[in-house]
Each structure stands twice: as structure tokens, then as C-alpha cells.
Amino acid sequence: MNRARTFRLWRHTAAIGGLIVAVVVLMAFERQAALDWCAWAVGLVETKWRRVLLGPAGQALIVTVLAIVLELFFLHWEKTTVFRVFVRRKASAMTDLGFAIVTFSSFKWLMDYVLTFGLAFAAVKLGDALATRLGWMRWELPTDGILQVAGAFAVYYLLSTFVGYWQHRLMHWRWFWQLHRFHHSATDFNILTNFRANPAEMISNLIPALSPLALLKIPDSGLFAAFVFVNLAIASLQHSELPWSFGWLGRWVVTPPQMHQIHHSIDEEHRDKNFSNYPLWDQLFGTWYGGPNRPSAYGIPDQAHVERPRTQWLIDVWIFYRDVALALAAAARRIWACIARTRPTSPAADTPASIPAE
Ligand SMILES: [Zn+2]
Numbered sequence: 001m002n003r004a005r006t007f008r009l010w011r012h013t014a015a016i017g018g019l020i021v022a023v024v025v026l027m028a029f030e031r032q033a034a035l036d037w038c039a040w041a042v043g044l045v046e047t048k049w050r051r052v053l054l055g056p057a058g059q060a061l062i063v064t065v066l067a068i069v070l071e072l073f074f075l076h077w078e079k080t081t082v083f084r085v086f087v088r089r090k091a092s093a094m095t096d097l098g099f100a101i102v103t104f105s106s107f108k109w110l111m112d113y114v115l116t117f118g119l120a121f122a123a124v125k126l127g128d129a130l131a132t133r134l135g136w137m138r139w140e141l142p143t144d145g146i147l148q149v150a151g152a153f154a155v156y157y158l159l160s161t162f163v164g165y166w167q168h169r170l171m172h173w174r175w176f177w178q179l180h181r182f183h184h185s186a187t188d189f190n191i192l193t194n195f196r197a198n199p200a201e202m203i204s205n206l207i208p209a210l211s212p213l214a215l216l217k218i219p220d221s222g223l224f225a226a227f228v229f230v231n232l233a234i235a236s237l238q239h240s241e242l243p244w245s246f247g248w249l250g251r252w253v254v255t256p257p258q259m260h261q262i263h264h265s266i267d268e269e270h271r272d273k274n275f276s277n278y279p280l281w282d283q284l285f286g287t288w289y290g291g292p293n294r295p296s297a298y299g300i301p302d303q304a305h306v307e308r309p310r311t312q313w314l315i316d317v318w319i320f321y322r323d324v325a326l327a328l329a330a331a332a333r334r335i336w337a338c339i340a341r342t343r344p345t346s347p348a349a350d351t352p353a354s355i356p357a358e
């Protein structure tokens, strides 16, 4: 051990030793005060952690960590999230990590609200307002009796995945693709890619807020609460290279990792396939790919995000709003031209004609 390292270790040991001596002295002379301080500190940490861990960000963190650990048992080391994010650390995986940290912190909503010019906030408020206004016609999903719960859950699952399917298809369409392509531009596919989403994409949350889902009163207990966790787990595992297809369940009940890998494939034959978490919607609407070919690589042919991995997503936000504004302006011009054409251009019959000059 060289001298510099010994000195560094000595400093740390002295600091920890000093702290221990201080605690022992405090315990010896001011025992009650020390115990009170301990109880206060434990209580503070406990309430803070309980709040954090039971919130949506905390749940996402727990499920993500579990999925990352699970992957270590079933995947080749170089395909795991741990290797890609913490060992190889390419720009794509680092971007995923950055967005995961933003999601786990409490500031994701701020980015969503700012970059959607408040429309993501409007979606939340609209959902609340509709819930109050339409209270009389909303259906409270039952929570007792296994048959009732199973039936209600089936209705909820079908409706939420149906809305989710069309919301996702919209994100692959025209201007919206400019926002969603950031999620697809991940070349180092891993579990944290789940969090790589352009905050302006949250504009599409207006769709579920205005959909028939608003007519369901979803209980936050029992099967429905468990489903939040299951959904998070499915979304995490779908962004892993795990070679799981779930057999017939994966074809008819829930989209397995292998099928979402196809959705992220760079290959032409896989483009715009396997949108839904419920494979039946893809099968019904002709967007299912169940063929034998695996992705040759992940990402999109457009290399903008590879060239500018940290900033392109912000440029995408600008492109999206610019293109929407241009399209709206063009539509307004067309409508104005139609109105102008329908206006009478020749003078009415009873209008006296002007007398020509001699
Ligand atoms: Zn997509």
C-alpha cells in the first residue's frame, strides 16, 4: 500500500473514530438527549422513505431494481442492464440512465408540464373535472366477490389496453413520431430504456383523459392496485433482452419481452409492429409480428440521436411544435380560401350599374 493511500485511509479512519467517540461521550453524559435525537432522525427518515417508496416514482424504482436483478440470472452478462449502463456506459445507455433518474426524482412532472406548455397538466385536471362532472354516470368497479372482480378487471384491461394501443399508434404518426422517436432511438437496449421518453410525449395523455376510461372508477386496492405493479414489471421486462415469449400467453394475453424487442428493432420488416401490451389488438388491427426473424440491431435508421445523444430530444420538441404550428396555419389558410370562394364576387342583380364615362 503506498503512502498516499495510507494517508487517505488514515484520514477516513480518524473521522469515523472521532464520530464514534463523540457518540459514546454524548451517550455517557446526555443519554436521554441522544436517544431523543436518534428517535427523531429514525422517524424523519422512515416517514420520508415511506412517502417516497409508496409513491409512483418509488414503485417504479423498486420494480426496476427487481427486474435488473432478475435479468442477471437469465441473460448473458454483456446483454444485461448492469453491463450496458454501469460497465460499458455508451452514450445511449447514459441517456437512459439520465431519464430514469429524472423519473425516480420528483421532477419529471415539471419537465412534462413545461415542455407540453401545460397540456400534460390540463390532461390531469381534465381527468379530475370529468370525474366530478360525470360522477353520476361513472361505473365503480367492484372489489368484492371473485367473479365480479374478475369481470370488472377484464373490462378495465380490455379498455385500458385498447386506449393505450391507439395512443401508441398515434405516437408513430406524422408529427407525433418526432417526439416518440427518442424512445426508439436507444441503440443499447436495456431496462432503463423504459424511462427514455420525450417529456413532450405527455401531450398524448389527453387521449386517455378524454376516452371512455374516464367513465370507470378504478379502485386503488386489491387486484387493481396489484395491476399497477404488474404493469410496471411488464414495461420494465419488455425493455430487456430477455428471450422470453411467454408461450400462448404472449400471443393472446400479454406482450412478452421478445415482442417489444421487435417494436424497437431497426429492421424494415419490424417497423410499426407490436404496439400494444395486449397482443390481441395488434392481431385485430394488422400490426402484429410473430415471425421468426429477430432484430439485427435496435434503434432507428435516422442517426440524429446517435450524433447528438444528449440534445436531439430537445430539438425534436422544437420540430414537433414548429410542424404542428405550420400545419395549423396551412389548414387555417385553406379554410379562409374556402370562405372567400363562397362569398359573392359579382354585384347583386338590383345593384345599379355605374354609368360609364363618355
Ligand atoms: Zn413505439
Ligand SMILES: [Zn+2]
Binding pocket: 183, 194, 239, 260, 264
Ligand atoms: Zn419501448
